[in-house]
Amino acid sequence: MKLFVIVLSIAAAGLPARAQMATHADPIEVEPVLEVPSEDYRTGWVQIGAFSVLADTPADGAHEIHAVFIDKPALETYLRDGAFAEGTKIVKEVWGARTEDLTTGRASYADTLKGRFVMVADPDGKLGAGPRFGDGWGWAFFPGEETRITDTESYRDGCLACHEPARDQGLIYLQGYPALRR
Numbered sequence: 001m002k003l004f005v006i007v008l009s010i011a012a013a014g015l016p017a018r019a020q021m022a023t024h025a026d027p028i029e030v031e032p033v034l035e036v037p038s039e040d041y042r043t044g045w046v047q048i049g050a051f052s053v054l055a056d057t058p059a060d061g062a063h064e065i066h067a068v069f070i071d072k073p074a075l076e077t078y079l080r081d082g083a084f085a086e087g088t089k090i091v092k093e094v095w096g097a098r099t100e101d102l103t104t105g106r107a108s109y110a111d112t113l114k115g116r117f118v119m120v121a122d123p124d125g126k127l128g129a130g131p132r133f134g135d136g137w138g139w140a141f142f143p144g145e146e147t148r149i150t151d152t153e154s155y156r157d158g159c160l161a162c163h164e165p166a167r168d169q170g171l172i173y174l175q176g177y178p179a180l181r182r
């Protein structure tokens with residue numbers, strides 16, 4: 001009887017874990033064109049702008065700092081043509097922020113990397129055909145320091161609704177990028 005009870009409770013304890021496994025997708029290895037750049041973009045690319053997303057209590061400073069990068073040739077092409085050339089990669093870092101009272105005032109700065117978003121310009125739909133491609137871009141998010149394993153199954157579910165407000169700017173939040181102003 002005692003054994004029976006133990007077996008039952010093990011089975012019950014196992015259930016939620018199995019249910020969770022079933023709803024968690026297997027790791028997705030991203031299409032190579034969507035990977036986080038293997039070169040050191042922090043030193044070699046141009047940081048075109050940054051966003052500070054405030055904490056629920058704004059006096060606490062920023063909850064996150066977002067830093068956005070693009071490589072120099074792609075930037076020059078954009079400034080010349082006013083459009084992103086095919087293959088242009090935009091990397092957005094999401095940093096958990098820290099806030100301190102510095103000699104400038106209450107200042108928030110990048111602390112730990114939460115993850116990175118990558119968009120790749122695909123104006124003619126030639127770079128990929130799967131669920132991470134569409135509306136002129138390839139789309140993926142990489143948690144933490146990850147560069148190849150994404151948790152983005154579909155850009156329609158995971159990205160598009162939030163980028164719709166920037167639809168008439170090619171889905172990019174251009175207002176935040178001084179380096180792209182022409």
Ligand code: HEC
Nearest residue numbers: 051066090092117118119139140141152158159162172173
């Ligand atoms: C909660 C809403 C939200 C979701 C979900 C979201 N984004 Fe964004 N994204 C934004 C906003 C707003 C900005 C600009 C402001 C900021 O970063 O705070 C932005 C900026 C970006 C940028 C910098 C270029 C630009 O558009 O200005 C990239 C790259 C990016 N997102 C990729 C993605 C990808 C890929 C996904 C899906 C995996 C995604 N985003 C999902 C809201 C979102």
